[in-house]
Amino acid sequence: MARHIPSLNALRAFEAAGRQGRMTLAADELNVTHSAISRQIKHLEAMLGVPLFEGPKNNLRLTEAGTTLLSGLGSAFDQIDASVRLVADTEEGALDISCPGTFSMRWLIPRLYRFQAEHPQIEVRLTASSRPVDFDRDGFDVAIRVGDPPWPKGGEVVPLFPEQTGLVLAPPLLQTAAGDFSGLAQLHTRTRPRAWENWRARSGRTVGTGPRLDYEHFYFMLEAARAGLGVCVAPWPYVIDDINAGRLTPPFGFTDSGHHYVALRRERRNRKASLFCSWLQQEAEAFSAAHPVLR
Amino acid sequence: MARHIPSLNALRAFEAAGRQGRMTLAADELNVTHSAISRQIKHLEAMLGVPLFEGPKNNLRLTEAGTTLLSGLGSAFDQIDASVRLVADTEEGALDISCPGTFSMRWLIPRLYRFQAEHPQIEVRLTASSRPVDFDRDGFDVAIRVGDPPWPKGGEVVPLFPEQTGLVLAPPLLQTAAGDFSGLAQLHTRTRPRAWENWRARSGRTVGTGPRLDYEHFYFMLEAARAGLGVCVAPWPYVIDDINAGRLTPPFGFTDSGHHYVALRRERRNRKASLFCSWLQQEAEAFSAAHPVLR
DNA sequence: TTGCCATGTGCGGTTTCCGAACAATGATTG
DNA sequence: CAATCATTGTTCGGAAACCGCACATGGCAA
Numbered sequence: 001m002a003r004h005i006p007s008l009n010a011l012r013a014f015e016a017a018g019r020q021g022r023m024t025l026a027a028d029e030l031n032v033t034h035s036a037i038s039r040q041i042k043h044l045e046a047m048l049g050v051p052l053f054e055g056p057k058n059n060l061r062l063t064e065a066g067t068t069l070l071s072g073l074g075s076a077f078d079q080i081d082a083s084v085r086l087v088a089d090t091e092e093g094a095l096d097i098s099c100p101g102t103f104s105m106r107w108l109i110p111r112l113y114r115f116q117a118e119h120p121q122i123e124v125r126l127t128a129s130s131r132p133v134d135f136d137r138d139g140f141d142v143a144i145r146v147g148d149p150p151w152p153k154g155g156e157v158v159p160l161f162p163e164q165t166g167l168v169l170a171p172p173l174l175q176t177a178a179g180d181f182s183g184l185a186q187l188h189t190r191t192r193p194r195a196w197e198n199w200r201a202r203s204g205r206t207v208g209t210g211p212r213l214d215y216e217h218f219y220f221m222l223e224a225a226r227a228g229l230g231v232c233v234a235p236w237p238y239v240i241d242d243i244n245a246g247r248l249t250p251p252f253g254f255t256d257s258g259h260h261y262v263a264l265r266r267e268r269r270n271r272k273a274s275l276f277c278s279w280l281q282q283e284a285e286a287f288s289a290a291h292p293v294l295r
Numbered sequence: 296m297a298r299h300i301p302s303l304n305a306l307r308a309f310e311a312a313g314r315q316g317r318m319t320l321a322a323d324e325l326n327v328t329h330s331a332i333s334r335q336i337k338h339l340e341a342m343l344g345v346p347l348f349e350g351p352k353n354n355l356r357l358t359e360a361g362t363t364l365l366s367g368l369g370s371a372f373d374q375i376d377a378s379v380r381l382v383a384d385t386e387e388g389a390l391d392i393s394c395p396g397t398f399s400m401r402w403l404i405p406r407l408y409r410f411q412a413e414h415p416q417i418e419v420r421l422t423a424s425s426r427p428v429d430f431d432r433d434g435f436d437v438a439i440r441v442g443d444p445p446w447p448k449g450g451e452v453v454p455l456f457p458e459q460t461g462l463v464l465a466p467p468l469l470q471t472a473a474g475d476f477s478g479l480a481q482l483h484t485r486t487r488p489r490a491w492e493n494w495r496a497r498s499g500r501t502v503g504t505g506p507r508l509d510y511e512h513f514y515f516m517l518e519a520a521r522a523g524l525g526v527c528v529a530p531w532p533y534v535i536d537d538i539n540a541g542r543l544t545p546p547f548g549f550t551d552s553g554h555h556y557v558a559l560r561r562e563r564r565n566r567k568a569s570l571f572c573s574w575l576q577q578e579a580e581a582f583s584a585a586h587p588v589l590r
Numbered sequence: 591t592t593g594c595c596a597t598g599t600g601c602g603g604t605t606t607c608c609g610a611a612c613a614a615t616g617a618t619t620g
Numbered sequence: 621c622a623a624t625c626a627t628t629g630t631t632c633g634g635a636a637a638c639c640g641c642a643c644a645t646g647g648c649a650a
Binding site: 007009032033035036039040056057058059 | 639645647
Binding site for chain 2: 065068069076079123
């Protein structure tokens with residue numbers, strides 16, 4: 001990039017510090033540490049050849065040059081942000097969604113065609129992830145997660161439906177199993193390590209002992225269950241189709257897990273995200289109405 | 296830096312390409328290759344979720360989104376540039392000067408106090424360098440160099456004075472030397488490898504053979520000459536004081552070397568650089584008047 | 591006088607960005 | 621119609637910019 005022109009990042013760091021009045025606040029706003037802001041400003045002062053701040057560390061004030069620079073930069077960056085929004089915040093283009101993999105496969109993707117039919121100009125970019133959401137770090141617009149409050153900062157919570165989980169296994173396995181399922185392999189997933197414990201506590205039921213098998217993803221665990229390799233605890237939305245098709249059976253029905261499915265969206269409004277979350281809520285309501293949980 | 300906000304560099308690359316109409320022209324303007332521009336724009340389109348250019352490679356046109364984004368960005372970057380200039384282009388602050396080391400020591404620094412007396416609010420930051428000037432790469436405001444046209448692009452040439460060089464040695468050495476100086480060590484500097492050859496050609500004179508000694512800088516070579524270690528070819532401005540003080544003597548006087556001392560300044564006007572170059576020219580004229588070359 | 595808060599800095603690492611080289615594409619020219 | 625040209629697209633490997641962490645420094649308040 002052309003030399004002797006200050007770095008735009010440095011100008012941005014200075015603008016935030018000047019407007020906020022403190023480097024630590026600018027650091028929060030730009031999601032860096034105060035040392036990054038301090039260094040950028042120091043570099044900028046060297047580049048421009050004039051001090052931008054003066055005074056003691058605990059009471060920095062803008063110099064005249066700093067005030068002059070800030071007044072021009074503030075409106076320029078506002079204009080850049082507005083221009084970017086004008087282009088990005090439309091009802092067409094890409095929308096980035098983060099969603100647990102198995103939930104995508106079992107619940108979201110089978111319904112997504114309806115969203116795309118309604119909004120053909122929105123390109124949904126789906127990323128499989130169950131990782132805790134951090135809107136400052138992550139780049140997606142909406143994250144679907146199952147869990148409990150507190151939800152991460154910087155996001156608005158759109159409730160979908162509560163989660164129910166239940167014991168499920170293949171019907172032939174049920175016919176040959178002991179009454180308390182002792183001896184049957186107990187299938188676990190690393191994504192939800194406390195699923196069994198939680199189910200027992202919540203449902204008040206228990207089963208006999210059996211060998212434990214761990215799978216990396218729900219999907220693999222469900223495949224194993226369908227293959228008759230054992231019994232597992234699964235969320236209702238993930239197994240509806242298998243149950244209706246007779247591939248899996250829930251001997252004890254389903255119980256509230258205490259968790260909730262939610263969509264987390266950035267606080268800053270985004271039309272595509274709004275449309276998507278509205279659609280999600282409608283689908284969630286329709287889902288709950290059309291598939292009352294087997295209790 | 297906060298995620299999901301496009302890189303300012305990418306926005307800058309896009310703005311230049313949009314305004315110029317071609318990525319190759321934008322690359323020239325921003326001193327990068329077209330591949331850097333192409334990549335930045337591709338990344339920006341992915342980030343914003345909309346295409347900014349359309350059409351075949353050899354005739355890219357802005358999309359509607361691209362046009363919208365460009366109109367906002369253009370004025371924002373203009374405002375940033377103007378704000379930076381308002382702060383940097385004053386008659387106070389830092390001024391970066393690049394100058395060959397020995398010329399600094401022997402000619403510039405002994406005079407610099409007069410510039411600083413006239414302009415106490417300008418902080419001259421001097422860097423020793425003889426390297427070919429590239430204003431796109433280098434960050435200084437003014438470069439003093441000795442040489443010949445063509446001068447590098449992107450700079451305005453401010454002539455100072457022509458260069459004369461001559462054979463110089465310590466007086467005691469002159470007294471004991473053979474008439475043609477044969478046997479005396481011939482001192483060279485890597486900065487000016489052709490100095491001797493050029494002096495012989497230009498002056499029409501020659502000297503006997505002697506061992507050759509190479510020094511990395513003029514300064515060291517002149518130190519060696521003063522110490523009576525040999526004879527060297529030196530530019531007049533570098534040895535005036537030594538000659539006047541009787542530390543060196545020029546047996547054949549000085550001859551035009553064909554080179555010229557110039558100040559190279561950026562094309563874009565900079566008040567401090569203008570002041571400095573005006574001052575330099577005055578000092579150069581005064582120098583030439585006050586120290587007529589010994590012929 | 592001590593603790594707190596904010597900035598400054600060194601060290602080492604990460605991310606962004608880049609150039610070089612070549613590929614791909616479409617228009618132009620002979 | 622094939623070759624050439626001009627422009628953009630992409631991969632690879634490296635450089636520069638930027639950053640976090642940990643600690644230092646300085647000034648103010650309790």
